[in-house]
Amino acid sequence: MTELFFPPGLLLVLGALLMPLGLKVRNALIFGLPILCLILIWSLPVDYVFSVPFLGFELEPVKVTTTGRVFATIFCLMALVGGVFAYRQASTLELSAAFAYAGSAVGVTLSGDLITLFIFWEVMAIGSTLVIWSAKHDGAYRASVRYLMVHLLGGLLLMTGIAGHVIDTGSIRFEALQLESIAQYLILAGFLINAGAPPLSAWIADAYPEASPSGSVFLSAFTTKTAVFTLIIAFPGTWILIPIGIYMIFYGIIYALLENDMRRILAYSIVNQVGFMVTGIGIGTEMALNGATAHAFAHIIYKALLLMSAGAVLYRTGKRRCTELGGLFQSMPWTALLGTIGALAISSFPFTSGFVTKSMIAQSAADQHLMIVWFSLAAASAGVFLHAGIKFPWFVFFQKDSGMRPPEAPSNMMVAMSIFALLCIGLGIFPQPLYDILPYPVSYEPYTGAHLVAQFQLLLFAGLAFFVLLPMMKRTLTISLDFDWFYRRVFPVASQNTFSMIWKLDNVIRMAFLKKLDQGLAFITKRNEGTSSLLSRTYPAGSMVMWVTVILAVYLFLSFITH
């Protein structure tokens, strides 16, 4: 079949809108839509284009590329397994929003032009905001508004950039762009905001941990990874992405090390992992782009798995802080085991998915003789094990005993976590199926003796550092200031102070004016009171008659001389 039946992304979005029709319909859609969507995507050949004319442009709402197909596949898989994780506990609003969000993410990965891309981009912002909203508590509502503001700003930059680019070049095609004009820089900025790049990285750690246990699972997958996809297509080999990526990597590690909220640790580590992908895109060789694509695929799986285990803990205990958790492996052994598999995969432990994907990025840095980049990536690999690989499972499931003995996670959550844990290990041991669908041919062998030894040394000694420094890792009841300090504290306080100063000044001026007015009026009334003043004096009738006579005489005189 090579004819398009229905745009796959739109199918998910429209299907999501039918979810409120009833529980049975909803559950059928949760399992049916992603599978149908996957079938549609894989029934279309690479380079298939479906186009429609629109206002003098040729829109391409569906264009299949090898890169886009990898992302669309993992997005559908995420919607399916996320649906399994959520369908018995989450609200219909959340599921409906999550599927519209997933569908628009698929839509972005299959768009051939910038207008289609922008429309799906904005639907994603709305869908994800609703996912946060459906957690239904005050903190989530406020966080969702801040989240929406950041994404509306990103959307605005993107739209301005697209408009400028279309005026400059006359083309709406979504393809590799050169950074030649302000318009293209604006497009890059719009993409980078969604990737969690500096300076606006804080929105991820601010908003995602406020969502419901299943909400944060959906959120972790789509927004940042569609941004990675758009960067791969539009800006491969743009050198500026290398320092941006490296910054994101270390930002994620350092902030996660300071953090106490278990899901915020994982949110910071999203920025860290996307940093690896952004660095790979900046390197821009075929192997680096393959690495970024494969790493995004693997990352979605193990990050969702980690957030699912954290979600299960939150669902059972109602606690989110490391300081209140601990010792849960005793009553939630399966959740602990599956979460630990996710933690090993994110750390790129040999025989897990991270090992076969992330190493392609580091290898491409070595091949290009980018020494600083390579040393940074090696240090960062150790740092990932430190901040996510050990810290998360250690403080949630082990460390001191919190005394809590919550029951094991609900069965549907266990099924979802098991599927993703199997995929983490399966892709680690048999990477070939993933390598086969990557955009470029893969000539990389992850399992060499040298690579295994290097990775084991790096990770295990990072583990040693963790346990040696454990006293320094003691959690505190704190949050960490980030760029959001400017829009959550500095600007509100500064504008409040400025306005209160303006009000005060205004008040002083008004009061001074009123006082002067009062004085003036008082002066006039004083001058006119009684019978002594100008207006209230009495005048004799004789003088009035005299003045009337004078006026009449003048009038008579004037009428004579004018004739």
Next chain:
Amino acid sequence: MNPKGTNQQDKHWLLRQENIRKLWIGFIVVLVLTVVAGLFVHQHDSFGVEDSFAFFAWYGFITCVGMVVFAKLLGIFLKRPEDYYEPVSTIDEAHHD
């Protein structure tokens, strides 16, 4: 039997003192093994140091210590009480057994 001993027996096997000691010994043995294994493989040598003795071991350890210390120092300036921006979120209250 002293009270401390009873306490140790009540604990999950993973939390007992003697087993934690065994885990540490096992961990150190594995660490030594990875370093020894490093002597038998040749690292792809792009920058001139990767093939030196136990490079990835000390590099991983030192950089991690560096990151923890850096985070600790940065924490002095960046850490604030949880309710710095707004009262602590009410999400904590709901849980399902």
